Each structure stands twice: as structure tokens, then as C-alpha cells.
Amino acid sequence: MEQSIYRSHILVCGGTGCVSSGCKQAQDALKDELAKHDLTSEIKIVETGCHGFCEKGPIMIMYPEGVFYCELTPEDMPELVEEHILKGRTVERLLYTEPNSKKSIPSYEEIDFYKKQQRLVLGNCGHMDPESIEEYIATGGYEAIGKALTEMTPEGVIEEVKDAGLRGRGGGGFPTGLKWQFAAGAKSDKKYVICNADEGDPGAFMDRSLLEGDPHRIIEGMMIGAYATGADEGYVYVRAEYPLAIERLQKALDDAREYGLLGENIFGTDFNFDLHIKAGAGAFVCGEETALMNSIEGKRGMPRPRPPFPAEQGLWGKPSNINNVESYANVPNIIRDGAEAYKAIGTEGSKGTKVFALTGKINNTGLAEVPMGITMKEIIYDIGGGISDGNKFKAVQIGGPSGGCLPEELLDLPVDYDSLIEVGAMMGSGGLVVMDDSTCMVDVARFFLNFTQSESCGKCTPCREGTKRMLEILNRITSGEGKDGDIEMLERLAENIKSTSLCGLGQTAPNPVLSTLKYFRHEYEAHIYDEICPAGACEDMLKGYVIDEDACIGCTACARVCPVDAIEGNVKEAHVIDLDKCISCGACVSKCKFDAISQA
Amino acid sequence: MKSLEELRKLREKAQKDIQARKTSNKPKVIIGMGTCGIAAGAREILKAVMAEINKRNLDVIVTQTGCIGMCEKEPLLDVQMPGKDRITYGNLTTDDVSKIVVEHIVNGKVVEDLAVAKLED
Numbered sequence: 145m146e147q148s149i150y151r152s153h154i155l156v157c158g159g160t161g162c163v164s165s166g167c168k169q170a171q172d173a174l175k176d177e178l179a180k181h182d183l184t185s186e187i188k189i190v191e192t193g194c195h196g197f198c199e200k201g202p203i204m205i206m207y208p209e210g211v212f213y214c215e216l217t218p219e220d221m222p223e224l225v226e227e228h229i230l231k232g233r234t235v236e237r238l239l240y241t242e243p244n245s246k247k248s249i250p251s252y253e254e255i256d257f258y259k260k261q262q263r264l265v266l267g268n269c270g271h272m273d274p275e276s277i278e279e280y281i282a283t284g285g286y287e288a289i290g291k292a293l294t295e296m297t298p299e300g301v302i303e304e305v306k307d308a309g310l311r312g313r314g315g316g317g318f319p320t321g322l323k324w325q326f327a328a329g330a331k332s333d334k335k336y337v338i339c340n341a342d343e344g345d346p347g348a349f350m351d352r353s354l355l356e357g358d359p360h361r362i363i364e365g366m367m368i369g370a371y372a373t374g375a376d377e378g379y380v381y382v383r384a385e386y387p388l389a390i391e392r393l394q395k396a397l398d399d400a401r402e403y404g405l406l407g408e409n410i411f412g413t414d415f416n417f418d419l420h421i422k423a424g425a426g427a428f429v430c431g432e433e434t435a436l437m438n439s440i441e442g443k444r445g446m447p448r449p450r451p452p453f454p455a456e457q458g459l460w461g462k463p464s465n466i467n468n469v470e471s472y473a474n475v476p477n478i479i480r481d482g483a484e485a486y487k488a489i490g491t492e493g494s495k496g497t498k499v500f501a502l503t504g505k506i507n508n509t510g511l512a513e514v515p516m517g518i519t520m521k522e523i524i525y526d527i528g529g530g531i532s533d534g535n536k537f538k539a540v541q542i543g544g545p546s547g548g549c550l551p552e553e554l555l556d557l558p559v560d561y562d563s564l565i566e567v568g569a570m571m572g573s574g575g576l577v578v579m580d581d582s583t584c585m586v587d588v589a590r591f592f593l594n595f596t597q598s599e600s601c602g603k604c605t606p607c608r609e610g611t612k613r614m615l616e617i618l619n620r621i622t623s624g625e626g627k628d629g630d631i632e633m634l635e636r637l638a639e640n641i642k643s644t645s646l647c648g649l650g651q652t653a654p655n656p657v658l659s660t661l662k663y664f665r666h667e668y669e670a671h672i673y674d675e676i677c678p679a680g681a682c683e684d685m686l687k688g689y690v691i692d693e694d695a696c697i698g699c700t701a702c703a704r705v706c707p708v709d710a711i712e713g714n715v716k717e718a719h720v721i722d723l724d725k726c727i728s729c730g731a732c733v734s735k736c737k738f739d740a741i742s743q744a
Numbered sequence: 745m746k747s748l749e750e751l752r753k754l755r756e757k758a759q760k761d762i763q764a765r766k767t768s769n770k771p772k773v774i775i776g777m778g779t780c781g782i783a784a785g786a787r788e789i790l791k792a793v794m795a796e797i798n799k800r801n802l803d804v805i806v807t808q809t810g811c812i813g814m815c816e817k818e819p820l821l822d823v824q825m826p827g828k829d830r831i832t833y834g835n836l837t838t839d840d841v842s843k844i845v846v847e848h849i850v851n852g853k854v855v856e857d858l859a860v861a862k863l864e865d
Contacts, residue, residue, distance in 0.1 A: 149798050151790070151806040153764045186794065188764075207765045208805040231777045232808030271765070281751065282758035290748040403754075404745040412746045 150188035152229065157203040157270060159194030159356050160349075160388055161510075166217065167202035173218035174204075177225040187229060193357015193392075195270035196511035197257055200240060203270075205252065212252035213238045243507065243529060257508050260526050262489065264497050265473045266513045269357030274392050277399040280360040286405055288479035289367045293411045298328060301372040301479065308483035309495035310475070314340055314431075314468030315543065315572040316648070317494070317561035320475075323465060326455035327373040330463035335375035337366050338459065338466040340436060341382035341389070344428040345544025346595060348575035350499040351469035353511055355382065355389035358473070359396035363406070365472030367417055368479055373465045376416045381436050384423040393421055428545075428599035432647045433466045435601065446601045447647035468573070470499055490516035494560035498571065502528045504578035505535060514559075521555040524578060535580035538679075539664070543572025545592045545599075546652030548659025549585060568659045570652070582730075584681035585664035586671055589657045590618040596653035607650030610641040614657060623684040626672035635661065676743055686728030687744045693718040695740035702732035702741065763803045769826050771804045771849050776820035778811025784818035785838075792841040793821070804849060817860050823848045834860035 156171045171189065178184050195203050200214035204224075211234055213224065220238055227233045239248035240255055249255050263269075272279040280286070292301050306321030327335065339362060343351040355362060366378050382390055397419055400406045408416045422440050429435045430445040437459045439445040458464025474496055478486045487495045494516040500523060503509055507529030514523060520540060524530070531537050539549040548569035550557070557563055561571050579588065597611040614637050617630050638654030645651050661668060670676050677685045691702070691711075696718040703711040703719060710726045713719030721732070723744060733741045745751060775781070775790050790806070797804050814820060817834030823844060824830040831854050833844055840858055847855045 149760070149794070150764055151794055153762070155765075186790075208767050208807055210767050230782070230808070231810050232774075233810050272762070278754070278758040279762055281755050282762050284755070286745070286751055287748075287755075290745075290751050294748055410745060411748065411751075 150186060151208075152187045153190055153207040154187060155190050155192050155205040155207065155271065157193075157195050157201060158191035159198070159201075159270075159353055160386075161194060161198035162201035162203060163388070165198075165201040169218045170202045170204075170216045170221065173221040174225070177221045178229070181225060181230060183225070183229060190273045191275075192272060193269040193274045194353040194511060195252075196261075196263075196266060196353070196513075197255075197508065198511070199507070199509040205270075209234075209250075210252070211250050212240055212255065214240050256529065257510070257512070257527055260514065260518070260522055261512050262497050262515050263513045264477055264489075265354070265361075265470060265499060266357070266511065268361065269353060272358070274357050274359055275395050277360060277396065277403060277405075280358070284480060285360055285476070286364055288476040289364050289371070289405075290411050292368050292371055292479050293413045293415050296479075298372045298374065301368060302328060304483050305372070305475065305478055308478045308486040309490070309493075310471065310478060310486070311494060311561060312468060313470035313474070313498065313573070315546065315570060317571060320467060320471050323455065323467070324369060324372045326453065327375075327463050327465035330456050332463045334377075334462045335373060336459045336462060336464040337370045337373060337375045337378040338433075338437070338440070338464055339366055339378070339380040339469055339472055340431060340433065340466055341380055341386075341469045342424050342431040342436060343383060343386075343469070343573060344426075344431050344599075345546075345573050345575045346592075347503040347577050348501045348544060348573045350501055350511055350574055352386050352389050354469050354473050354499075355386065355393050359389075359393045360400065361473050361476060362393070362469055363396055363400055363419065365475035366419065367405075367410075368475050369465055369467065369472065370417050371415055373463075375465065376418075378417065378419045379422050379440055379459070380419060381422045381424055381430070381440060383426055385426055390421060390423060397421070427601070428596075429601045429647070429649050432649060435647065436466070437464065444601075446603050447649075449646060470574075491558065491560045493562045498559070498574055500574045500576050502576050502578065504541075504576075505532050505580040505583070506530070506578040507532050516560045517558045519556050519558055520550065523559070523576065524555070528578065531578065531580050533580075535582065537578070538581045538583055539579045539585060539588075541577040541579065541588065541592075541656070542575070543570040543655075544575045545596045546570060546648065546655055547572045547575075548655050549579075549588065549663060550659075551663040568655070568662055570655070582679055582681060584622070584677050584679040585660045585667045586618065586677075587622055587679075587681050589660045590615065590622055592656035593618060593653065596649060600649060600653070604645045604647075604650055606641045606644040607646075607653065610637050611650075611653050613637055614641075614654065618657070621668065621671045622677070622682045624671070624675055624682070626668075628672070630672060631661065631665070631668055680728075680730050680733065680743060683728070688723040688726035688728055689721055689730070689732060689741050690723075690744045691719050691721055692740045692742065695738050697738060697740075699737070701735045701737070705731045705735045707731065760801075760803075764805075766803075767805065771802075771826065772822075772824045773804055773806050773849075774822040774824070774830075775806070775808045776810075776812060776818055776822075777808035778815070778818075780811050780815035781818045781820060786819045788838050789819045789821060789836055789841060792838040793845070796842050796845040800845065800850065802845070802849060814860070820860075822863075825849070825852060830863040831859050832861040832863065833858045
């Protein structure tokens with residue numbers, strides 16, 4: 145029986161996160177199982193992009209019921225097909241279990257992780273086949289470019305984007321409409337639009353997920369940008385480390401060409417446009433716009449002074465408009481639904497939504513799209529499910545290596561571009577690294593500085609040499625050899641590097657040091673003057689642990705977990721740690737219920 | 745792509761392919777797929793329902809349920825129109841399916857002689 149309608153669609157997540165957790169194997173097992181029961185003509189398997197809830201992958205959603213199954217293995221498939229597909233019974237044990245109430249939740253809209261989200265940009269991700277242009281069109285795709293080309297002038301498009309208040313999602317927060325206006329105003333026979341998909345911040349993966357889960361949205365956003373600025377050619381600069389994103393984008397480009405959505409006389413107008421993919425070799429500095437354009441031209445990825453800005457002289461000396469993936473992804477909604485609808489979401493200065501990548505010591509690792517102005521507390525506790533292993537929150541690092549660390553007292557801060565700058569951080573691309581009380585803030589600063597230091601292109605001396613000197617000081621402090629004056633020297637170097645570097649990399653590289661100095665200065669001081677790492681994370685500084693005789697009740701819990709038998713003592717008598725044997729692993733500290741153990 | 749019209753036509757066609765993912769406000773057919781139902785031929789009924797829906801180009805949710813205790817009357821099939829009572833049809837053969845689809849889903853009239861129960865919404 146030839147069938148055009150399937151009675152059920154099974155949406156299987158095929159984002160990189162789920163691939164790592166084994167979605168391919170689960171999907172193969174599902175296919176086998178469906179074939180075994182002769183169901184292949186009734187049930188359609190759709191491989192989608194990322195659902196964002198990577199912590200719980202592999203994920204499947206079963207339609208028409210809309211049941212959400214997670215953490216699936218190939219071994220679960222026989223039961224899933226037999227029970228859910230054949231008999232129509234929900235498989236309780238494979239549903240998502242809410243960690244606090246222990247209740248299983250069948251529908252994903254009911255899950256806390258999704259409840260506070262507003263998925264506009266990520267709306268299609270996880271809910272459609274990213275390799276099907278038809279499915280994108282079915283959700284209203286390419287309507288916006290059609291509307292722009294046939295009903296709006298380029299100036300009208302720019303006005304709409306300006307009115308919507310869209311700001312650059314790559315981190316800087318520059319008004320997108322204004323950027324377009326500059327490029328549109330440049331006189332030239334040739335112009336380019338470029339999409340910056342060189343996502344390099346540790347922990348950020350929203351651009352990858354968008355390209356993997358909804359590539360046509362990016363193409364459409366770029367087409368609208370090209371029409372507005374007068375460009376007829378575009379480049380997507382994407383990291384070579386994102387093979388799946390490149391593959392899906394390539395498929396999307398091929399399909400769009402076949403449908404005449406790329407090429408000449410699009411929608412019967414005189415608008416011509418085509419796009420190329422340029423795979424970057426993974427240098428962090430190539431996320432800087434002028435370095436990125438050098439890289440496309442085949443030159444070494446190094447920034448150059450601005451002005452001239454790319455809008456005047458960009459790629460191959462021609463006026464160019466460059467935006468981030470997420471910025472372009474916002475554009476089709478603005479044009480299709482109008483600026484009014486768009487700016488109803490967000491705060492005074494930051495409109496719309498922002499996608500955050502939640503990583504670190506948090507229960508729900510994943511991607512969350514939230515309205516601007518939501519508090520950090522809501523993101524970390526309501527959506528992120530709080531700190532993992534029952535530990536205590538210490539800080540959240542926002543904005544990647546260019547951003548800053550925010551302490552607990554700033555958790556109620558409404559998140560938008562301006563509020564973050566005010567407290568010494570920045571939106572950045574939206575990576576959130578959550579840290580608990582076992583994290584040493586000096587070590588965190590050292591980690592990020594180590595990253596920017598190795599990624600510095602070397603063009604500007606302050607960035608090249610200054611970050612190196614700062615890193616040396618931080619290495620000294622974390623190995624217990626800090627000395628008086630180190631903090632002041634770090635601050636002086638930081639200010640110099642910030643004010644004398646050409647590009648964003650150098651200008652922001654000291655931020656992690658400055659923000660940790662601002663909020664966690666006592667930790668630096670403890671390292672230097674008390675020779676103690678309060679978090680117990682800097683291994684070189686650990687001299688073992690001691691037990692406070694008065695606080696110890698002799699419960700023996702510590703002695704039982706000690707891997708080297710360094711703890712001795714009789715039951716109900718105070719215990720003693722042999723410092724010669726102690727390896728400073730800290731296992732006893734986490735077991736002690738009486739706070740009796742501290743660093744020697 | 746030559747015009748918005750062309751895009752919209754394409755969209756209508758494409759939407760049909762993903763209609764199974766829209767879950768609200770649609771007629772629903774529920775087929776009893778307990779062991780009793782399967783033994784009595786529920787799979788054939790389900791296939792006939794799918795064929796009929798395809799033939800008539802309808803947007804209907806087809807789902808299944810387990811044994812509801814009326815094993816004697818299997819195969820059982822329920823039809824629930826949006827906002828209406830859920831009607832159970834029993835002792836079905838594949839030939840009855842077309843009648844139920846046309847009368848109940850298309851025209852909104854309960855097929856009284858095949859109905860065995862009514863569950864109020």
C-alpha cells in the first residue's frame with residue numbers, strides 16, 4: 145500500500161550532542177524494530193536538529209501524541225515499539241522524571257527545562273527535519289524573503305529591523321539595522337554579506353545547533369540582509385570542527401538552489417543571490433570580523449585597524465555586512481511578523497530573545513532560549529535545574545573568555561546587553577559556565593587567560609606579551625608562589641592590554657581576571673598571603689587536611705572514604721590525619737557532616 | 745521560485761506531510777490495540793483507516809489504546825471530533841471503516857448501528 149500520510153512521526157534528535165550520547169545506534173535499532181513489525185509504511189522517522197536538552201539525550205518525540213522520551217538506548221527500542229507504537233501505551237520508565245518531585249512527565253511542554261523558555265529562533269530546532277527544505281517551507285519558511293522582495297523596499301527592510309531593535313547576537317550588541325544601513329549606503333558595484341559562524345567561546349554551541357537544526361533560517365536571514373544592503377553574494381564562515389553543521393548547510397544550499405531560492409531573479413524580481421561556505425581552520429581570532437575576512441581571502445587570520453569598517457571596505461575591499469548566526473536567525477521572524485510583535489519581547493534596550501548554552505556544574509546542560517530581561521537565577525535554577533551534585537553555587541561565567549564571572553549576589557540581575565556591561569561582564573555569544581564551591585576563581589581566570597593567550601594572533605604587542613606576563617603571574621599564584629604586588633601588577637597589565645589592543649580579543653582578554661578580582665579578590669589574597677586555595681582546587685597549594693579535634697565526633701565516615709588510609713582514630717574519638725600519607729584529594733571533606741576538616 | 749503564490753502553494757503541499765505533528769483541534773481516531781484487539785484484527789482496521797484518510801486527504805490524528813475491557817466487541821475504534829463526545833464503534837470489519845470515516849469524520853454524524861458506547865467529554 146502506497147502511503148503519503150504516516151499515522152505517526154517519531155522525531156529523533158540528531159544534533160551533535162545527541163550523536164555523542166548514541167542517538168545513531170538508538171535510531172538504527174528503532175528502524176530494525178519497526179521493520180520487524182512491518183510498520184515502516186505507517187511510521188515516519190524524522191531526524192531533527194538539537195532539542196537543547198542535551199543532558200537527557202538521546203531524545204525522541206512521538207507524534208501525534210507528543211510524548212517525550214529521553215536517555216534512550218538501543219535496548220529500549222523493542223519495548224518502545226511494542227508498547228507505544230503497537231499498543232498505544234506510554235512507556236512510563238522512559239519518560240523524563242522531574243528531579244525534585246520524581247514525577248514522570250510525558251509532554252515536553254510540561255518539563256521545567258522548557259516551561260520558561262521562549263523558543264522563537266530555536267522554534268524549528270528539534271521539531272523538523274533540517275535536511276528537508278519542504279519542512280522549512282511548511283513552517284512558513286522563505287515567506288519573509290518573499291515578502292521583502294515583492295512588497296518592501298531595501299530601505300523598508302532596514303527600517304523594520306532597526307525598529308525591531310535587533311542587536312548583534314555575537315556579543316557586541318551593535319544594532320543590526322544600523323549596520324545594514326551603513327553597508328547599504330556604501331557605493332560599489334559589488335557587495336557581500338557574511339555570516340560569522342566561527343563559534344569559538346568555550347562552552348557555547350548555539351550557532352552550531354542553529355546550523356544543524358534549522359539551516360534554511362540562516363540562509364533566509366542572509367538573503368534578507370543581502371537584499372537590504374544591496375549584496376548579491378555571501379559567505380558563511382563556519383568552523384571546520386563543525387562537520388555536521390557544514391554538511392547540513394551544504395544540503396540546504398543545494399536544495400535552495402534547486403527551488404530557485406538562490407540564484408537569479410529570485411521571486412521573479414531582479415534580486416540575484418548566492419552563498420558559499422568557507423570552513424575556518426579553528427583560530428579563535430577569526431571570529432573577529434576583519435580577521436575573518438582576511439581568512440576568507442586566503443590570508444593569515446589577523447585583524448586590521450578599523451576604520452575603514454567592513455561596511456565601507458570589507459571582503460576583497462568591497463563593502464560587506466557581517467553578522468552572527470543567531471542575528472541572521474532572528475531576521476525572518478522580524479520581517480514576517482513585523483517589528484511590533486518582535487519588540488514586545490525583551491527589555492528597554494535589548495529586544496527579543498537570547499539563546500544561552502548552559503554548561504558546567506549545572507543539572508540540565510543544554511541550550512535555552514529565553515526572553516531578554518529574565519534573571520540569571522531563573523536561567524540557572526528554573527531552567528538549568530540548579531547546581532549538580534547538591535553543591536553550592538559560587539559563580540557564573542558569562543560571555544566566554546571575553547566575559548566575566550558573576551557572584552551569587554548578582555543572580556537577580558535581569559539579563560540584557562547593558563546590565564551585563566554594567567557589572568563587568570558581557571553578553572558575548574551566550575555561553576554560561578556555572579561554577580560551584582569546589583571551583584577556584586583564580587584558577588578559572590587562569591584557564592580563560594590561558595585560552596586567549598594561546599589564541600592571540602601576535603599582531604599587537606600588549607596582547608601577545610601582556611597576556612603572557614599575566615598568565616605567568618596567575619600560574620605563580622595558583623602554584624603557591626604569589627607575592628605581594630602581584631594583584632596590582634595584574635590590574636595594571638589588564639588596563640594596558642584593554643586599551644592598547646587592536647581587536648576584541650585583546651580588548652577583552654583581561655576581563656576574566658578583572659571580574660574575578662572585582663568579586664573574588666579575597667581568593668587571590670588567600671592564595672598570596674595565606675598560601676591557601678580556599679576551594680581546595682589548586683593542587684600545588686594543598687598541604688593536606690587536618691581535623692579539628694573539638695568538632696570531630698568520631699563517626700569514622702572520613703576514615704572509610706580515605707583512599708590512602710591516612711586517617712586514624714577510634715569510634716567516638718577525634719580522628720587524626722597523617723599528613724605524610726594525605727594526598728589532598730578532599731574525599732574526607734565532602735563526607736564530613738560536622739565541618740571538622742579543613743586545609744592544613 | 746517565481747512568486748509568493750508559488751511558495752504558498754508549495755507550503756500547503758508540504759504542510760500535509762507534517763500534519764501528524766499538529767496535535768490540537770483535530771478529529772481523532774483511536775484504535776484498540778490490546779492483545780485482544782490485535783487478535784481480532786485491529787491491525788487491518790488501522791491500515792484501512794489510514795488508507796481511507798489518505799484517499800480523502802483528511803487531517804486526522806490516528807492513535808491507539810490498550811484493552812478497555814470490552815474484548816468481546818473487538819476490533820474497537822473510537823472517533824472523537826473536537827469538542828464532541830467520544831464514540832466507540834465495535835465488532836468492526838474493514839468494510840465498516842469507510843462508512844465511519846465518511847459519515848462521522850467528514851459529515852459529523854454518528855453511525856448509530858455500529859456504535860456500542862459513548863464516552864462523554
